[in-house]
Amino acid sequence: MIVPRLALQSLRNRALTATLTVLAIAFSVMLLLGVEKVRTGARQSFADTISGTDLIVGARSGSIQLLLYSIFRIGNATNNVTWKSYEDIAKRPEVAWIVPLSLGDSHHGFRVLGTTEDYFKRYKYRHGQDLAFAEGEPFHDLFDAVIGADVAQALGYKVGDKIVVAHGVGKISFVEHADKPFRVAGILAKTGTPVDRTVHVSLEAIEAIHVDWQNGMPMPGQTISADEVRGMDLSPRAITAALVGLKSRLATFKLQRWINNYSEEPLSAIIPGAALQELWGLVGTAETALSVVSAMVVATALLGMVTMILTTLNERRREMAILRSVGARPVTILGLLATEAGLLTLAGVVVGALLLYAGLAVLQPYVDRVYGLHLEIDPPTDREWLTLGSIVVAGFLAGLLPAIRAYRLSLADGMTVRT
Numbered sequence: 001m002i003v004p005r006l007a008l009q010s011l012r013n014r015a016l017t018a019t020l021t022v023l024a025i026a027f028s029v030m031l032l033l034g035v036e037k038v039r040t041g042a043r044q045s046f047a048d049t050i051s052g053t054d055l056i057v058g059a060r061s062g063s064i065q066l067l068l069y070s071i072f073r074i075g076n077a078t079n080n081v082t083w084k085s086y087e088d089i090a091k092r093p094e095v096a097w098i099v100p101l102s103l104g105d106s107h108h109g110f111r112v113l114g115t116t117e118d119y120f121k122r123y124k125y126r127h128g129q130d131l132a133f134a135e136g137e138p139f140h141d142l143f144d145a146v147i148g149a150d151v152a153q154a155l156g157y158k159v160g161d162k163i164v165v166a167h168g169v170g171k172i173s174f175v176e177h178a179d180k181p182f183r184v185a186g187i188l189a190k191t192g193t194p195v196d197r198t199v200h201v202s203l204e205a206i207e208a209i210h211v212d213w214q215n216g217m218p219m220p221g222q223t224i225s226a227d228e229v230r231g232m233d234l235s236p237r238a239i240t241a242a243l244v245g246l247k248s249r250l251a252t253f254k255l256q257r258w259i260n261n262y263s264e265e266p267l268s269a270i271i272p273g274a275a276l277q278e279l280w281g282l283v284g285t286a287e288t289a290l291s292v293v294s295a296m297v298v299a300t301a302l303l304g305m306v307t308m309i310l311t312t313l314n315e316r317r318r319e320m321a322i323l324r325s326v327g328a329r330p331v332t333i334l335g336l337l338a339t340e341a342g343l344l345t346l347a348g349v350v351v352g353a354l355l356l357y358a359g360l361a362v363l364q365p366y367v368d369r370v371y372g373l374h375l376e377i378d379p380p381t382d383r384e385w386l387t388l389g390s391i392v393v394a395g396f397l398a399g400l401l402p403a404i405r406a407y408r409l410s411l412a413d414g415m416t417v418r419t
Contacts, residue, residue: 024304037360040376050272054246055255055270056269064279088262094246142230162183164181
């Protein structure tokens with residue numbers, strides 16, 4: 001117990017320097033754990049982009065491509081799915097519910113999604129959480145629109161505002177459906193998913209704005225007004241994709257195989273969770289980069305601690321010599337300095353962890369509300385405990401460098417006055 005007591009007393013005598021070293025280590029540990037929390041939260045949020053949906057159905061394509069355009073609104077479908085095929089799938093005995101999705105238009109760079117009111121009941125995210133309305137309600141009129149939180153914030157929209165949908169998915173479009181404007185009926189609460197960046201309208205509205213169009217362009221001399229289109233048959237002829245929920249998940253592979261072998265047209269059915277994991281495998285290299293950067297920050301803090309101890313050795317030559325003169329063995333000196341380094345590192349780890357959890361408690365609601373990133377406030381995982389333990393051990397080992405140097409100093413060296 002002599003060495004730890006001496007180490008504590010020595011650190012107390014150099015309180016300012018020790019405090020700064022502890023803070024440097026603490027902030028680096030906080031960054032390391034914070035990056036781990038963000039990494040875990042981002043991965044979980046990514047995996048929870050869609051929840052409660054058993055299959056996603058679209059035209060024959062790769063699973064990642066189908067996932068990207070149907071859920072993330074990135075890219076375009078290779079083909080559409082006919083309404084007859086949609087109805088055939090809906091009639092299958094395994095199907096509990098099915099929600100159609102129709103893409104192809106945009107509004108100031110935000111994708112427009114045609115669907116049904118069931119979308120707002122069936123689409124779930126983050127472990128089955130329901131979509132909620134911050135303002136307004138689902139669309140009821142033919143030209144009602146429900147916009148995501150990011151759309152409302154970026155464009156400054158509120159319930160009752162008029163919006164015009166553009167043909168195509170570019171940020172700038174020269175072809176708009178200006179003769180059939182929509183009214184914002186509702187604004188969805190922030191979810192942290194692509195729903196936030198989507199303008200939702202009914203399937204009938206998608207048909208309505210295209211009744212006087214052909215091959216992606218308006219038909220000359222055949223303009224049909226918004227009032228006239230209300231009396232027309234607006235039954236959809238095709239959709240882009242569909243979300244499917246099953247009565248039993250045991251039937252997932254059976255229905256998937258049936259859809260993939262559907263004889264009327266080439267279709268693909270994917271399991272969202274599997275496709276999300278596959279996609280994360282492609283984009284998740286950022287995890288490694290974040291971990292490497294935070295580990296380098298911790299290494300820099302430990303290096304700073306070693307530098308601090310080394311720079312104080314010259315000032316402590318007489319202290320070491322006095323300890324040696326009263327019977328302290330060289331190994332005691334070595335243990336003293338190594339213990340000091342270990343105590344500084346341990347204190348930094350504890351303070352860093354406390355700062356992280358205090359920060360999470362304060363910032364979690366804000367990050368969730370503004371960025372849609374849910375950061376769990378839970379005890380350190382086994383991996384995090386191992387990381388923290390490794391940092392303490394690394395700090396102790398780093399302290400051996402100045403300790404070995406002090407170990408080699410002779411008694412006479414400590415008593416010699418240097419000029």
